[in-house]
Amino acid sequence: MSEPISDTFAQQLQHMRTELIAQIRAQRGGKVGRAQAALDPHEIQSGDWSQVDGERDLAQALDERETAALRAIDDALQRIAAGTYGLCVDCGADIPAARLHANPTALRCVPCQTRYEHDHPAVTPSL
Template identity: 40%
Template structure:
């Protein structure tokens, strides 16, 4: 995926994440822009809401890091080993920062 395409996809993801985070936090501006379907899916459970907020915030951070890698000219290179991240992985997850092998190693250590 070229940098321009990646940037467009990442910026779109960032916009959606910001909207979702605003809704999860109860931001009045985000709530005003909700559709009727979104309004019907209010989260009642505070723990579930907090977990979703944490996931969205982590995802937002990874999108911002990917945009920085584009700016730095190293987008598409594994942050651990420096090898290219496979094109298919970037298509599926434009915010991916590691090749498959390094990501697998990282997940096994957790």
């Protein structure tokens, strides 16, 4: 991938990273994670443990999803730095620019991603 195109994707990824971090901070109030906030003593005193457990589970799932998204962005930025960005990790072919614009963290070309999802059905797709 040419350097000007890589720079464009690097800027897009940096913007995504900044927005995601701002979103995480806003949701956490800058102090505690959602899982910790779900353990509000007032909520627990009300005796509705199932609601508290559900909120904590949801908060943990969201935290894991955001962490995975941030990791994917950082990994893509590392691939740009290494000069391997835009190459399918499975077959080595170029990932089309349109796919990268739609999903700048894509690891695979569409045929390899389709095979990967077929072979790993429990894995969340990264199309």
